[in-house]
Amino acid sequence: MPLFTKRKPKLHLEFTNSDQASAHGGQVLVDALCRRFDLWQRLQAEPSMDPRQRLGAGFTPAANVAQILFALTSGGASLADAERLGQDAVLLQLVGLARGADQTTLGQWLRAQTAQSVRALHRINADLVDWASGQAQPGRWLHGGEVELFFDDTEIEVAGHKFAGARKNYEGNRAFSWQTLWYGPWLLDGILDGAGEVSAHLPELVAEHQARWATRPSYFYADSAASAGKYLNQLAPAHFSRWSVSYNKWTDQLDRLAAELPERQWSPLPPAGQPPEQYAWLKHQPGECAQVQTFATVRWKEDGDLLWRYAYRVCQAGPADSPQAVFERHQRKGAKEQHFREVLSGLDLHHPPCQDLLANQAFYAIGMLAYNVLGSLKVLDLPAEAQGWRITTIIRQLLTVPVKVSTHARSTVATLCIAAGWLRWWRRFVQRWVPKRKPGGQVVELVDSA
Numbered sequence: 001m002p003l004f005t006k007r008k009p010k011l012h013l014e015f016t017n018s019d020q021a022s023a024h025g026g027q028v029l030v031d032a033l034c035r036r037f038d039l040w041q042r043l044q045a046e047p048s049m050d051p052r053q054r055l056g057a058g059f060t061p062a063a064n065v066a067q068i069l070f071a072l073t074s075g076g077a078s079l080a081d082a083e084r085l086g087q088d089a090v091l092l093q094l095v096g097l098a099r100g101a102d103q104t105t106l107g108q109w110l111r112a113q114t115a116q117s118v119r120a121l122h123r124i125n126a127d128l129v130d131w132a133s134g135q136a137q138p139g140r141w142l143h144g145g146e147v148e149l150f151f152d153d154t155e156i157e158v159a160g161h162k163f164a165g166a167r168k169n170y171e172g173n174r175a176f177s178w179q180t181l182w183y184g185p186w187l188l189d190g191i192l193d194g195a196g197e198v199s200a201h202l203p204e205l206v207a208e209h210q211a212r213w214a215t216r217p218s219y220f221y222a223d224s225a226a227s228a229g230k231y232l233n234q235l236a237p238a239h240f241s242r243w244s245v246s247y248n249k250w251t252d253q254l255d256r257l258a259a260e261l262p263e264r265q266w267s268p269l270p271p272a273g274q275p276p277e278q279y280a281w282l283k284h285q286p287g288e289c290a291q292v293q294t295f296a297t298v299r300w301k302e303d304g305d306l307l308w309r310y311a312y313r314v315c316q317a318g319p320a321d322s323p324q325a326v327f328e329r330h331q332r333k334g335a336k337e338q339h340f341r342e343v344l345s346g347l348d349l350h351h352p353p354c355q356d357l358l359a360n361q362a363f364y365a366i367g368m369l370a371y372n373v374l375g376s377l378k379v380l381d382l383p384a385e386a387q388g389w390r391i392t393t394i395i396r397q398l399l400t401v402p403v404k405v406s407t408h409a410r411s412t413v414a415t416l417c418i419a420a421g422w423l424r425w426w427r428r429f430v431q432r433w434v435p436k437r438k439p440g441g442q443v444v445e446l447v448d449s450a
Contacts, residue, residue: 016404022090024074025403025416031095032433033377037131039124039369040066046120051112059101064109065366067100072370075395077348079103090405094414110359118358121365122189125372126209129186132376140379140387141184143332146217146241150182150336151205151226153198154344158352165357167194176352178364181205182336183212185375187343187368192352192361198225203234214239221333224248227314229288235316236291244315244330247295250286251312257282258297258310266299267324276300279323282312296326343371346391381429398422
């Protein structure tokens with residue numbers, strides 16, 4: 001076998017200007033998926049998003065949203081990154097933008113948005129989730145035939161006192177609350193504001209979207225912030241087939257009830273080598289609850305313990321469920337929390353770009369769209385071996401693709417450099433979804449339904 005080691009490269013370096021090459025050739029995939037959903041047409045058809053007085057000049061809502069969305073799906077995190085992306089002439093040609101706006105123009109457009117236009121962005125995002133989930137293979141997004149729903153809240157900390165709507169958190173820092181509702185792998189909806197309670201918007205989000213899961217098997221997860229009685233009261237009429245919520249507050253009464261349970265109601269101890277845990281059902285009506293709740297209960301002892309330790313999950317279980325099955329299923333909540341961290345880190349949504357609350361709400365609504373577009377691309381089009389990819393992997397492997405533009409006698413050709421092993425997939429995707437131009441003719445928009 002020959003010797004392999006690190007040596008000086010033997011290649012000669014040449015350079016080309018940005019009007020001939022780009023590092024973001026993979027954005028043709030994002031644009032094609034958006035066209036399949038008719039995203040650009042939907043944005044253009046929404047008059048509330050267009051603050052222009054002269055509709056024949058300036059940047060349309062579709063152009064502004066597209067530039068921000070392409071920036072987020074390229075690894076950008078700010079309006080300055082969107083402006084730099086708008087200076088990439090080759091990318092603009094690839095995705096059909098005649099010109100990119102600067103960050104001042106984008107910021108002015110965001111600050112001109114209203115509560116009505118923000119609701120329109122959320123509605124379009126929910127329509128995208130409906131469309132993608134209807135197109136996707138069930139095995140790629142359902143678990144055991146059930147759609148999984150998850151509610152969570154995270155804090156977006158900001159520096160300074162001029163961010164409208166921000167409030168002080170328990171550490172004394174100013175922050176926004178971003179409360180979100182997930183539908184399978186998609187971010188169905190989210191509300192960014194200064195809510196003082198971490199589940200304040202749970203009733204509103206559940207009530208608005210419950211028709212989406214009312215006629216199909218579903219399972220809902222939430223953490224202990226949603227375990228107060230006023231929130232549990234909203235879950236029973238929300239048409240969830242099953243649900244479970246972490247319950248680690250106000251457990252004194254539960255501990256007394258669990259200690260009084262007869263031994264026969266606890267499950268047998270497991271075989272040696274497994275955690276010595278026993279499970280049982282408890283019935284209890286916490287304060288503010290309109291009805292008695294069912295609690296899956298587990299008890300165990302650690303080395304040196306004289307008394308039992310307990311943990312609880314308040315739930316609506318199925319007829320075949322056991323308390324242990326509820327705990328095991330509820331562990332999937334951790335995977336859902338990982339999705340939320342992926343949104344914040346993968347798209348770097350830790351920094352609201354404006355001091356105006358509505359502007360930030362519009363920006364985070366576009367962030368939801370960007371995340372769901374990438375998630376839909378994965379679920380709908382990527383092969384089975386890529387279904388475990390994270391958002392950052394999709395951006396790095398598929399969207400950050402070098403492309404070079406060259407002009408021939410009768411056409412302009414964009415040549416993309418594809419990683420080994422992906423050439424066939426790219427050819428099939430482009431053949432099916434990317435608009436074609438016949439020599440000397442018009443673009444044939446195969447992906448637009450309009």
